[in-house]
Amino acid sequence: MPRKVAVAIVGGGYHGLSLAFNLADRGVRDILVLDAGYFQGGASGRNGALVRGGFSSVEWTRFFGHSLNLWIGLSRKLGHNVMFTRRGYAIVAETDRSAAMVERALKVHAAEGLRSVGLDRAGVRRVLPAIDADRVKAAIHFANGGTAPHHAAMKAYLAACRERGVTVRYGTQVTAIERTGGRASAVWAAGQRIDADAVAVAAGAHNPDVARLAGVELDGAGMRIEAIAVAPMRRTIDPGIALIDRATYLHQTGRGEIVGGCEIAGEKPRMSLASDMPVMAHTARHLATMFPSLGAARVLRQWAGQVHVSSDFGPLLGQHPDLRDLWLSAGWLYGVAGAPASGDLLAKAIVTGVIDDRMAPFAVDRRRRNRPIVEESTVNLEH
Amino acid sequence: MARLPHAAGARLAFLWEGRVVEARAGDTVAAALYAAGHRMLTRSRKFHRPRGLSGVFVADHLARVDGRPNVRLDDELVREGHDVRAQNVWPDLDRDLLRLARLIPRRWLRAGFEHTRLIPSGTPLFERWEAMLRFLAGVAERPPADQRIPAMAGRRIAADVVVVGGGPSGRRAAAEAAGQGASVVLVSRGTPPGAFARAGGAALPDLPESVTVLAEHEAFGLYRDGRLVGAAPRDGGAATAIDAGCVVLAVGRRSCPPLVPGADLPGVLDLHTALALAHDHGVAPGGAVAVIGTGDVEAVARRFAALSVGVGAVLETGRTTRILGNHAVAGIEADGRVLACDAVVHAGPWRTDPALGFQAATGGALRLIAQAGRGNVTVVGSAAEAPEPVVWGGHLDDAALVCPCMDVTVAEVRALAAAGEAHVEVIKRLTGCGMGACQGFPCWDQLGAALAALTGRAVDDRPTFRPPRGALTLAQAAGLAEVVGPEP
Numbered sequence: 001m002p003r004k005v006a007v008a009i010v011g012g013g014y015h016g017l018s019l020a021f022n023l024a025d026r027g028v029r030d031i032l033v034l035d036a037g038y039f040q041g042g043a044s045g046r047n048g049a050l051v052r053g054g055f056s057s058v059e060w061t062r063f064f065g066h067s068l069n070l071w072i073g074l075s076r077k078l079g080h081n082v083m084f085t086r087r088g089y090a091i092v093a094e095t096d097r098s099a100a101m102v103e104r105a106l107k108v109h110a111a112e113g114l115r116s117v118g119l120d121r122a123g124v125r126r127v128l129p130a131i132d133a134d135r136v137k138a139a140i141h142f143a144n145g146g147t148a149p150h151h152a153a154m155k156a157y158l159a160a161c162r163e164r165g166v167t168v169r170y171g172t173q174v175t176a177i178e179r180t181g182g183r184a185s186a187v188w189a190a191g192q193r194i195d196a197d198a199v200a201v202a203a204g205a206h207n208p209d210v211a212r213l214a215g216v217e218l219d220g221a222g223m224r225i226e227a228i229a230v231a232p233m234r235r236t237i238d239p240g241i242a243l244i245d246r247a248t249y250l251h252q253t254g255r256g257e258i259v260g261g262c263e264i265a266g267e268k269p270r271m272s273l274a275s276d277m278p279v280m281a282h283t284a285r286h287l288a289t290m291f292p293s294l295g296a297a298r299v300l301r302q303w304a305g306q307v308h309v310s311s312d313f314g315p316l317l318g319q320h321p322d323l324r325d326l327w328l329s330a331g332w333l334y335g336v337a338g339a340p341a342s343g344d345l346l347a348k349a350i351v352t353g354v355i356d357d358r359m360a361p362f363a364v365d366r367r368r369r370n371r372p373i374v375e376e377s378t379v380n381l382e383h
Numbered sequence: 384m385a386r387l388p389h390a391a392g393a394r395l396a397f398l399w400e401g402r403v404v405e406a407r408a409g410d411t412v413a414a415a416l417y418a419a420g421h422r423m424l425t426r427s428r429k430f431h432r433p434r435g436l437s438g439v440f441v442a443d444h445l446a447r448v449d450g451r452p453n454v455r456l457d458d459e460l461v462r463e464g465h466d467v468r469a470q471n472v473w474p475d476l477d478r479d480l481l482r483l484a485r486l487i488p489r490r491w492l493r494a495g496f497e498h499t500r501l502i503p504s505g506t507p508l509f510e511r512w513e514a515m516l517r518f519l520a521g522v523a524e525r526p527p528a529d530q531r532i533p534a535m536a537g538r539r540i541a542a543d544v545v546v547v548g549g550g551p552s553g554r555r556a557a558a559e560a561a562g563q564g565a566s567v568v569l570v571s572r573g574t575p576p577g578a579f580a581r582a583g584g585a586a587l588p589d590l591p592e593s594v595t596v597l598a599e600h601e602a603f604g605l606y607r608d609g610r611l612v613g614a615a616p617r618d619g620g621a622a623t624a625i626d627a628g629c630v631v632l633a634v635g636r637r638s639c640p641p642l643v644p645g646a647d648l649p650g651v652l653d654l655h656t657a658l659a660l661a662h663d664h665g666v667a668p669g670g671a672v673a674v675i676g677t678g679d680v681e682a683v684a685r686r687f688a689a690l691s692v693g694v695g696a697v698l699e700t701g702r703t704t705r706i707l708g709n710h711a712v713a714g715i716e717a718d719g720r721v722l723a724c725d726a727v728v729h730a731g732p733w734r735t736d737p738a739l740g741f742q743a744a745t746g747g748a749l750r751l752i753a754q755a756g757r758g759n760v761t762v763v764g765s766a767a768e769a770p771e772p773v774v775w776g777g778h779l780d781d782a783a784l785v786c787p788c789m790d791v792t793v794a795e796v797r798a799l800a801a802a803g804e805a806h807v808e809v810i811k812r813l814t815g816c817g818m819g820a821c822q823g824f825p826c827w828d829q830l831g832a833a834l835a836a837l838t839g840r841a842v843d844d845r846p847t848f849r850p851p852r853g854a855l856t857l858a859q860a861a862g863l864a865e866v867v868g869p870e871p
Contacts, residue, residue, distance in 0.1 A: 037749040039809055075503035084504040085513045130528065148504075151812045205748075228860075231453045231820065231853060234521035235514070254513060255815070256521030267869040273751045274742075275849065277606050277613055277624060277867045281537070284860035288534055293525070295532025295858035296451045296619065301822055301849035306748065 018343025046305030053142020067341030089145025205306030232256030390665025435649025438656025537862030549576020552764025553633030604850030645706030669726025677731030788819030
């Protein structure tokens with residue numbers, strides 16, 4: 001374990017590794033990544049693998065559009081195959097309200113130069129042949145969106161980090177963050193102190209707890225989300241899909257399993273990796289309703305993961321307003337989609353001090369400043 | 384293969400791969416095909432090795448029945464005119480050209496044909512390559528688009544005691560609880576409960592009439608520290624959520640095949656399956672059966688003799704070094720000698736499938752870990768006994784399969800261990816071990832044993848078990864949405 005590093009990163013998931021890679025790529029040396037769990041043990045190994053093509057607000061569209069472009073070139077950049085497949089991504093609306101949102105989002109995409117199309121009935125049948133087209137009121141298709149399996153993409157990030165000299169330690173919990181003279185100055189792990197010029201926190205659901213180690217508060221809370229996988233079959237569903245009115249997302253993996261999850265009403269936020277019955281049942285109901293030919297398909301497994309959800313469902317990116325040199329990549333619900341951009345822009349901010357325009361709206365203190373971002377197309381029941 | 388003298392049931396006929404097969408009413412499709420000499424039922428995921436009913440690995444007897452993919456042939460009763468077709472083959476089971484995948488160097492093909500450096504994403508070829516991977520890895524053709532299977536309304540019941548398992552221990556536990564005035568639900572896969580004990584010739588204690596029996600049901604999950612039990616019937620009917628005062632697991636033990644080459648061949652059966660074939664369906668597991676096992680193997684052989692099954696060899700499982708054959712069992716190698724046989728029945732080493740107990744007693748935020756004292760679950764009968772070690776004769780052979788469903792060989796585990804990968808969760812992700820239809824038992828036991836032998840270190844960790852392991856369909860699960868709300 002080093003005694004002094006340039007940047008100590010807490011969390012070895014998508015965002016910690018993406019930041020470490022981008023810092024190293026910008027010439028920073030002495031980067032240390034510490035993770036309390038095992039490789040891919042957190043949300044980075046339990047997610048829906050979706051790289052969403054776009055959203056409805058200008059802020060999300062700009063940030064995630066940048067990230068999508070980075071995903072497309074990521075295998076080359078990392079030198080390892082991330083297996084990002086551009087099978088497309090569809091947002092499906094079943095009500096007048098969400099159909100109107102779809103129309104608004106298409107206008108934002110056109111203004112921002114994002115490649116998206118509204119699907120008419122023939123388009124729905126072509127792009128989503130297995131869906132019950134009678135239930136679809138409107139849909140957006142992003143041809144460049146898709147999915148990236150974490151077992152390939154995370155492996156690629158880790159390998160690329162290590163090849164660039166980054167020290168990555170799993171099973172090593174950060175137990176304290178020291179502050180000196182109004183800045184974060186060191187972390188403690190494995191019983192020793194590691195001085196750091198900067199500390200970055202990308203600890204997923206544990207972000208609020210890790211921030212508290214440094215004596216600062218973070219907007220939002222950690223909570224469980226759940227997913228299911230259906231027994232494999234050959235190519236049935238091409239794009240990743242958000243069933244916006246059902247707070248449901250799904251895709252078919254390269255191995256043929258259909259993986260999806262949903263939010264349900266009345267679930268209390270809780271930190272747990274134990275799965276329960278209702279989310280499995282509701283996800284099954286949404287899948288069987290929207291894809292009626294799949295009713296006899298068997299549920300292979302269900303599992304839980306944990307995420308840190310901010311009050312406006314958006315990521316928290318940048319330096320903490322109350323503590324210099326404490327940087328955050330937190331609040332991720334679309335963490336797979338956003339990982340390349342968060343690492344890129346946060347590394348730029350740490351190294352150059354320049355906050356990129358695409359990152360600025362997601363500032364950590366936006367709730368305090370009463371500047372939430374209204375994004376209507378996320379898969380959440382609260383809309 | 385001839386039926387045994389006690390075979391009964393009216394004759395009927397169905398289609399297998401387009402050919403007419405005769406069956407008896409009451410047969411499962413798997414039993415009828417076995418009786419008709421069709422040992423090979425599908426081919427393995429990646430390398431298309433012949434696979435047949437084993438009783439251990441579920442993916443070896445999945446097929447398409449009347450357009451429904453991934454049907455368990457050991458659950459599905461034969462009906463007149465059934466159209467049953469093999470999966471994961473092209474153009475058909477016998478001529479399967481996909482087995483050319485065997486020619487691809489194995490280091491290029493991890494998990495679902497993945498992790499190749501040949502065609503990185505972002506290149507023009509990748510989308511085509513990925514589409515081909517999806518075809519190869521997908522196994523089953525999708526259901527016909529006009530198939531409509533509506534949600535099956537679920538139900539919710541409550542009981543002071545939920546007993547899982549209909550064998551002698553489960554029955555005794557149920558009777559005892561009912562005798563003390565408790566309301567009892569007993570969940571059993573058997574028809575009626577206790578099929579294995581009955582086929583083995585054991586007497587079964589009576590169940591009091593007050594016990595509610597969910598026969599032909601699989602207990603698919605113990606949620607909320609065991610206070611909520613999920614059970615689903617094998618026929619696709621309504622699933623049941625049971626509020627449980629406490630849970631008694633009397634799930635018995637299962638036999639693990641030896642970790643040797645050929646243990647995945649059609650004709651290698653666990654004792655449960657071989658006894659069900661012989662006793663319940665009047666089908667001989669083979670003409671000359673080799674019985675291997677731990678403990679009193681001779682008693683097992685005598686039971687088969689009593690059922691008119693010809694036993695050719697009897698030996699300890701741990702002496703087996705290889706099972707021979709191309710498309711089905713032709714012999715067994717032990718102590719340097721080859722014994723001819725046309726089926727191998729293994730009766731041990733015996734291990735308890737830990738999934739349900741694990742689910743009921745786990746917590747944790749960084750990883751799921753079983754926590755002693757958590758959950759209101761008691762384990763009784765043989766399920767409570769210590770697991771017997773996974774065995775192989777001689778040295779650990781590279782060609783042995785740790786996980787036959789995903790084609791994970793000892794060689795692959797050896798290569799990963801040599802590269803420094805020692806965590807079972809990481810190896811699971813890299814190989815796909817335990818990600819098939821069985822969801823981890825006994826392949827994670829075999830992975831742990833192989834890894835310990837290869838690294839010289841004890842392997843205490845195991846990947847986490849996850850319900851419902853294929854025990855219910857989307858339509859059945861959907862029905863539970865109306866009856867179970869979020870945990871308060």
